[in-house]
Amino acid sequence: MNAIRVGTRQVMAWLHGWTGLLLGWILFVMCLAGTLSVFKPEIGRWMRPEATASAGRLAAVEAATRWLSANAPGAGGWYLTPPDGRANTVDAVFEQGGAYVVRALDPVTGAPVARETLGGEFFYRLHFELELPYPWGRLLASIAAMVMLTAIITGIIAHRRIFRDYFTFRPAKGQRSWLDGHNALGVLALPFHLMITFSGLLTLASVNMPWGIVANYGKDLVASYHDLAPGAAERPAAGKPAPLAPIGPMLREAERRFGGAPIGRLAILNPGDRAAIVTIYRSDTAQIGYSPAEISFDGPSGRVIAAWAEHRPAVQTYSVIYGLHMGRFAGMGLRWLYFLGGAMLTLAVGSGMILWVVKRRERAPLSLANRIVERLNVGVIVGVPIGCVAFLWANRLLPLDLAERAQQEVNIALASAGVTLLAGLAMRPAIGWRVLSAVLALMCLAAPLIGGGIGFAAEAIRTGDDLPLLGADLVLIVTAVAMVLVVRTKPRAPVVRTRRAVA
Amino acid sequence: MICGLLLFAGMYLLAAAMSPHRAVMPAHARDALSPRVTRRFGWLLVAASFVVAAGRGQWIHIVTWFGLAPLCGGVVLALCTARARKRTR
Numbered sequence: 001m002n003a004i005r006v007g008t009r010q011v012m013a014w015l016h017g018w019t020g021l022l023l024g025w026i027l028f029v030m031c032l033a034g035t036l037s038v039f040k041p042e043i044g045r046w047m048r049p050e051a052t053a054s055a056g057r058l059a060a061v062e063a064a065t066r067w068l069s070a071n072a073p074g075a076g077g078w079y080l081t082p083p084d085g086r087a088n089t090v091d092a093v094f095e096q097g098g099a100y101v102v103r104a105l106d107p108v109t110g111a112p113v114a115r116e117t118l119g120g121e122f123f124y125r126l127h128f129e130l131e132l133p134y135p136w137g138r139l140l141a142s143i144a145a146m147v148m149l150t151a152i153i154t155g156i157i158a159h160r161r162i163f164r165d166y167f168t169f170r171p172a173k174g175q176r177s178w179l180d181g182h183n184a185l186g187v188l189a190l191p192f193h194l195m196i197t198f199s200g201l202l203t204l205a206s207v208n209m210p211w212g213i214v215a216n217y218g219k220d221l222v223a224s225y226h227d228l229a230p231g232a233a234e235r236p237a238a239g240k241p242a243p244l245a246p247i248g249p250m251l252r253e254a255e256r257r258f259g260g261a262p263i264g265r266l267a268i269l270n271p272g273d274r275a276a277i278v279t280i281y282r283s284d285t286a287q288i289g290y291s292p293a294e295i296s297f298d299g300p301s302g303r304v305i306a307a308w309a310e311h312r313p314a315v316q317t318y319s320v321i322y323g324l325h326m327g328r329f330a331g332m333g334l335r336w337l338y339f340l341g342g343a344m345l346t347l348a349v350g351s352g353m354i355l356w357v358v359k360r361r362e363r364a365p366l367s368l369a370n371r372i373v374e375r376l377n378v379g380v381i382v383g384v385p386i387g388c389v390a391f392l393w394a395n396r397l398l399p400l401d402l403a404e405r406a407q408q409e410v411n412i413a414l415a416s417a418g419v420t421l422l423a424g425l426a427m428r429p430a431i432g433w434r435v436l437s438a439v440l441a442l443m444c445l446a447a448p449l450i451g452g453g454i455g456f457a458a459e460a461i462r463t464g465d466d467l468p469l470l471g472a473d474l475v476l477i478v479t480a481v482a483m484v485l486v487v488r489t490k491p492r493a494p495v496v497r498t499r500r501a502v503a
Numbered sequence: 504m505i506c507g508l509l510l511f512a513g514m515y516l517l518a519a520a521m522s523p524h525r526a527v528m529p530a531h532a533r534d535a536l537s538p539r540v541t542r543r544f545g546w547l548l549v550a551a552s553f554v555v556a557a558g559r560g561q562w563i564h565i566v567t568w569f570g571l572a573p574l575c576g577g578v579v580l581a582l583c584t585a586r587a588r589k590r591t592r
Binding site: 164166167168169170171184188189191192195288289324329330333334337338340341344 | 514517518521523524562563566567569570571572573574576577579580583584587588
């Protein structure tokens with residue numbers, strides 16, 4: 001019996017190691033981007049320092065629709081997310097010149113904010129689309145999430161003293177320290193790791209388990225979406241112009257029907273047409289299990305034409321799991337706990353990848369494949385954060401009137417991460433860790449200065465509204481300090497334990 | 504706040520009940536409480552913190568409790584590590 005148990009643990013440890021290695025680098029990117037996405041609106045505010053005006057939800061939507069009526073009248077649709085106390089702009093997606101564009105609109109004037117940027121949306125999309133075209137990014141992300149769930153479960157089974165290791169960390173002991181660190185990071189926040197991985201897998205269920213949809217709907221995906229959200233009111237454009245009725249009364253009526261719950265987002269189909277429809281959705285920040293509810297108005301007259309709220313148990317169960325993953329219900333304190341959990345998961349993935357190499361180096365000289373893994377570790381673990389900070393640098397340094405400015409920021413972030421990856425591959429790991437960590441430390445230290453410096457911080461403290469922006473600067477400084485510690489750490493000479501030495 | 508303090512105290516006692524981390528407790532407390540009693544007190548406080556969170560009647564407090572657990576555990580881990588490093592110097 002005992003032999004079976006030991007054998008099972010060994011198999012699980014083997015599976016844990018290999019699953020972690022195969023997609024570890026992608027998981028590292030996903031975990032880091034997901035962790036940063038916790039503060040998506042706050043990152044957006046940091047990256048749009050010119051957007052200092054603030055207005056209530058209703059006033060902001062009215063301003064946005066006024067501007068869109070004048071500047072995007074022939075669009076097929078306008079999709080708006082009003083400010084909610086975290087973001088201070090209206091996030092708008094609308095058709096312009098035959099393509100859909102994403103813009104942050106000023107809540108007072110309704111015009112696009114001067115600094116065109118994706119803001120926190122970049123990290124959010126990177127988290128599950130990995131900057132790859134649809135559906136490949138989502139498919140890869142869902143496979144990685146499956147691998148992560150396998151790695152967590154096998155890690156739990158392989159772990160003999162799971163609770164004792166909860167409080168154990170023995171620093172400066174080579175492989176032992178890496179193992180302790182990896183175990184502690186994994187075990188301390190184990191419920192969070194399980195929840196976030198499982199719920200993440202479920203959010204991509206239509207990609208990784210499409211058979212239910214295929215069996216019931218074939219290739220008619222529109223029909224499946226319609227059944228999932230049967231309240232959506234639609235009709236084709238009539239081709240006859242008609243002005244949109246004032247949107248304020250529609251918003252107030254929607255809030256009244258939602259029982260005082262705030263509005264979440266709006267979809268205005270066929271704006272400026274006689275067949276225009278304004279659909280208003282309830283906000284999902286008020287509860288964990290988001291129960292979708294929506295009201296559709298006839299655009300020209302402003303009268304209610306459809307109202308719907310989700311009550312199906314299966315969909316509501318999904319909504320709870322989805323809500324837990326997104327964490328939109330969380331206040332500032334709980335959001336920091338989400339950030340902490342995400343950071344621990346990112347570090348657990350990173351330390352696991354380093355442990356793979358450290359463990360093998362202490363047994364025998366590294367094989368060519370493991371030497372490549374070691375260098376890739378340097379390039380990815382330092383390169384991805386360098387790409388993230390380069391994104392912030394580009395936000396401040398690129399000229400405001402640059403064409404496709406938001407995409408240029410993304411290009412710079414990806415190029416920086418790519419160059420760092422190549423540098424990590426080219427340098428000896430002992431040097432690579434220190435040089436690239438020093439670069440990351442300098443970039444993190446300089447980012448708050450480039451971002452606005454002391455004047456920016458003083459203004460944030462004075463107004464009190466912008467304290468999350470100081471939080472962003474603080475995270476950058478803490479990262480810089482951590483990287484300085486990495487640079488100052490004296491690399492240990494690899495000790496190869498031969499059989500004789502062990503005996 | 505009360506929930507977090509109870510959870511931290513519970514984690515601290517659970518760590519103190521383990522032989523490698525026994526030294527985190529002051530000497531007189533170590534003499535007065537055996538590891539088994541320390542462990543029971545620890546679990547009691549952890550359970551009490553969960554009851555306080557659940558008793559507030561909203562799911563969000565239970566989610567917060569699960570978020571506080573790694574934070575409290577991390578602080579106790581840091582205390583144990585710092586204590587061990589101090590001893591070896």
